[in-house]
Structures are given as structure tokens and as C-alpha cells.
Amino acid sequence: MTTDNRELILRSLNAALHSKKLYPPGHPSVAAPARKACQLLSNHLDDRGEVGLLLVEESLVFDEIPVDNAREQYGDLTAHLEKKRIEAIRFRQGVTEEELSGLLDILTMERTFEPDELEEELLRRRITRITIRSEPVEKRNMLEVYNDAVGVVKNVMNDVRMGRIPKSGEVTDIVDEMTDLVFADTNAMIGLAMIKSYDEYLYNHSVNVSILGIALGRFMKLGKHEIHIIGVAALLHDVGKTGVSEEIIKKPGGLSSEEWEKVKQHPVLGSQIVERMDGMEKDVCRMIYEHHVRYDHSGYPKIERSIHPLGMIISVADAYDALTTLRVYQNPHQPVDAVKILKDLAGRHFDPAVVDAFERMIGFYPVGTMIRLDTNEVGVVIKVNHEACDMPTVKILYDSDGNQLEEPYSVDLAAEGEKTRSIIGVADPLTRNMDMGAFFQQEAG
Amino acid sequence: MDRRKQVLIKALRDRDEHIRSAAAGALERLEIRLRLPAFEKLVESGDKIEKLRAIYAVSGLRGERVLNLLVKATKDPVEDVRAAALRSLGRIGDKRVLPAVVESLKDESPVVVRVAIEALANLWDQRLLGPLMQMLRSKDHGVVERALDVIGRSGDKRAENAMIYFAVKGNRTMRMLAIKALGVMET
Ligand SMILES: [Fe+2]
Ligand SMILES: [Fe+2]
DSSP, rough: OOOHHHHHHHHHHHHHHHHHHOOOTTHHHHHHHHHHHHHHHHHHHHSEEEEEEEETTEEEETTEEEEETHHHTTTTHHHHHHHTTTEEEEEETOOOHHHHHHHHHHHHHOOOOOOOHHHHHHHHHTOEEEEEEEEOOOOOOHHHHHHHHHHHHHHHHHHHHOOOOOOOOOOOOHHHHHHHHHHHHHHHHHTTTTTSSSTTTHHHHHHHHHHHHHHHHHHHHHHHHHHHHHHHHHHTTTTGGGGHHHHTTSTSSSSSSHHHHHHHTHHHHHHHHHHSSSSHHHHHHHHHTTTOOOOOBSSSSSSSOOOTTHHHHHHHHHHHHHSOOOTTTBOOOOHHHHHHHHHHHTTTTBBBHHHHHHHHHHHHOTTTEEEEEETEEEEEEEEOOOOSSSSSEEEEEOOOSSOOEEEEEETTTTTTTTTTEEEEEOOGGGGGTHHHHHHHHHHOO | OOOHHHHHHHHTTTHHHHHHHHHHHHHHHHHHTTTHHHHHHHHOOOOOHHHHHHHHHHTOOOOOHHHHHHHHHHHOHHHHHHHHHHHHHHHHHHHHHHHHHHHHOOOOOHHHHHHHHHHHHHHOGGGGGHHHHHTTTOOOOOHHHHHHHHHHHHHHHHGGGHHHHHHHEEEHHHHHHHHHHHSSSSO
């Protein structure tokens, strides 16, 4: 194969990709260079059997020879390979025009693919003489995802305040990402749900309820789709509060009857907002509409029908996050006490079965509980132990004399040799002027 | 203090589970008390959240020093801090703080006034009727509703005329409160 041929192939591929940005599928400006690339490639493959197009440390290698100035000459091609995190494409003898145009389609698709998904996609398109090797998408740091989720809620609420219809894509994507992380490390995600914001309560609250809802859905072994709609509905459950004045929202607990009537409209307003968002499921709107309807049908608004089966998951998660947050009218409840309150309200406000599942999921000493050990050391629960509920993993923050440790360390109370330490009671982070959210932020970072 | 602490720490390993948890609770309260100077400093010069944390941290304790700290916080420049302090004083229910809470009825923020009235419900005293009746003239409905509630529950006959007025003229909530009050009031 001559240098010219190699250049021609790359140029044709690049031209086809470039045209795909500008013209509809099947347009001659796309089809012609694709066909040309295929002809040249086929001729060459008859000689060589197989050819590789590689992206090695940001430079292009074609047919075992590095390509000079690839970024300038074949900008579209390199950009697409990079965007899809593709390390190598191999073409084998007999490759058809359909296969090549299938490859171009995949390269120009909006979405990203995990390596195994790429394989599936090739198979689905019956492309057998082209293989692609890609790098797995790097999992983003949990804290990044958490903060992004807060940003998404902020954007959604700002859109509503500005009279715009919020975009659904951002919401569903971030819920998927949070779901992956909850499945990967539930404890760490529940720890992040201890991040609260006093002045911008609503944004963090929405994200926390979503995390707790997803975690509970997972614990209850619900299907992927059900968990997804719980996550979405939870993230948007209070979006209707954008319709209530800031002044009122920030001073709950001390409302006049008229102000209270306004706050009570937020589930209805919220479901109306979400109904207008593109592709939002009816179930999501219904769960938002019903999130303050109690198990015994007290609460608001009044409904005749039965409550959505997944709705109670959001109500319980909502209450748990609200109870564990410092508000002007409320000192934050310790997680243990919040669970007790939920249990007291089971059968009236909440579905007992859901409260029961929540209690088992969150653990006897939930992540974020400050505890005192029999050694008089004080620490925070960072990982629940579902087998031995009173022996979680804790991070010791204060020694037995009450001095704050410079280098806190973790202890698995259930682990061998740790039988010498046991939890005696709950301690109060307020006493130590401690911000639990900041602690978990550091743990994740 | 050290001896107290030693005994309590030893009791953390007692054979009796209830003794152990009582010791943990006592140590916790002791530590809050030991940190009182730090809380006083926070209420003096901390940021908003630190002030709120300090207020809620000491609210479980009793005694003059705690009351003084909370009373001080009822004069804080930040509305939320004043409200939280008043709420805590109401919960503690020690009548020594009555003058300070009554003073807060003059607060510039209606939200703080609402909380002050709620706190007074727990500190009820005959002499409160006058100042609370004044509150019925407030433009803020939240203030009027709370004042009606507290006055109504006192059953004091001197409020009869006011209750008759609100039973007819108030908004729905005010009417409900006034009507209930007329039923329980002394004759
Ligand atoms: Fe809500
Ligand atoms: Fe909520």
C-alpha cells in the first residue's frame, strides 16, 4: 500500500465524518466519501488481511505507521475517536460498505459507550469485520456527581422561576449516575446525603432524598426502571416550591395560616411543572403530586385513589432527610432518633412495610451517626454492618480523654481483635460544633 | 470534675447495660457543660450556623449560665438566631427569662415575634395578658393567630371581648381559635 493510498483512506473517512455533521444520512456528501473509503480499504485488505487504526497517546497510527499532523489533517476523525475513548479500530478483509457506514454512525452518535456496550452495538448492527477497542468511561468521583446533582436541581428550579420548561435530559442522566454510585457504594453515598445546606436547603434536600430513595429501592430489590423513576421523582419532588415565595420557604414552622395554604400547593404545582417536561413519565408526576399524602390519607392534597406504590419510598426518604437537617425551627435529629420518629409515625403517616425496609436499609446505627464507645472514644459511623447491626465501621475522631485526633482512623467493630470496643450510646455532633456533611465531603474527596 | 469523669468512664464498661448507657448520657451532658465557654464564644462571634449549633447544643441543659447565653442570643443581629434562641427558651420553660421573651414581642421581625409568642405559651403568667392583647393589633396574621391561640388557652375572661370580635371578623384560623376560646373561657 502506498503512502498516497493511506492518505486517501483517512481523508475519505474524515470527509464522511465531517459531512455527517452537516448533511442528513444517505446524503451524497456522506455516502460518496464513505464508498470511496470502503473501496480503497477493501483493495488494501485483499493484500494485508487486516488493518488497524490506533489512537496511541493522542497520536494516530494507521496500518502500523504514525500519521503526521493527524489533528490538523484529520480533525473530525481524531475528535470522534477521542470522544468515544476509542483506542483501536480493526478492519478485516471483506468489510462491506454497510459495515463501514455503521461504524461511522456509531462514531457520530451522541451517547458514549462502555466497551461491552460497543461490542453489543456492533453485533446489533451485524458488523463482524470491524472491531473496536475502547477505554472504559472513568467513573467520576462521588463528590463531583453529588455536586453536579445539586447543580442540576438548581438549574431546574431556576428554569422554572424564569418561566422556562426545564430539560429532562440532565435530570435523568444525573439520576442514572447517582444510581450507579449507590449500587457501587451505598454507605459512601448515604454519607454524602449528610451534606446539608442551611441557606440553600432545597437543592441539597432534593439530592439527598433522591439518594436515599434510590438506596431504599435497591434494598427492596426493585427493578431498574422503578428505581430510576423513584430517583427522578425524588430529585424533583419539591420543585413546586419555586412557586412559593422565598420568604415563606425559609421560615417554615412559623407560618401564618395563609402562608401555610400557599406551601400546601407545592405538590400540585410541582407535578404540573414536571408534566410539561419532555418525556417525563406519568408515574413521576403522580408521585410528586402525592408526596405529602400520608398513608392514612391525611396530609395534602386530598386524593380519593390509593397512593402510588412507590410514593411512600419518597415520603420516608423526605422525612428522614428533613429530620436530620438543622433548620431555624429545629435542631437536627440524630439519624437514630430520626428512624425512631419514622417508626412512631408508621401506620399513620407512612406505610409500615416501607418504614421497616428503610430501617433495615439504613441500619441500627445509620451512616452519619456519632457514637461513644465503651473506651470513651467518640467516632462517626461510616459503614453499616447488616449482619451484626451494633458493630458498624466507625471513624474514631476523639480519643478516650476527649481530645480530637489529628489523624482519625477507621475501626471495623466486627473485625477480629476489635471485640474490645463496643458502642455504648449516641453522641451529639452539635456539642463538638461539627459539620457532619463536611466530614463526609472529606471522606469522599 | 476529673473524679466525676473517671467514675463515668469506668461505668461505660459496667456489666449492666442500663448503667453503661446512663454513663454515656451523663458524659455527653458533662462534655456540653465543659464546652459552655466555647459555646458562649460562638454565640458571641461565630457565623450564623455556628451560633445555631451552639444554641441547640446547650438547649438540653438547664441553669442560669445556659439561660444567659440564650437570652443574649435573642438580641442577635441575625433573625434566625433570635428565633432559634426564643424557641429554645420556650422549650426550657424557665420563668426567669420571661422579661427577655416579652421584650422580643417588640422585635422588628414578625417571624421572631411569632416565635416569642409561642415561647410564652410555655411560660404562661397572668401578667402576660396585657402584652399579648397588644399583639392582636399586629398587621401580621401569623402574630395574631399565635396570640389568639395562647390567650385562648389561658382561659382568661378579660379576653372575652377580643375573642368575640375575632370569632366574627377574623380569617378562618382566627375564627376557629376565638370560637374554641369562647367555649373554654371562665365565666
Ligand atoms: Fe414537599
Ligand atoms: Fe421535601
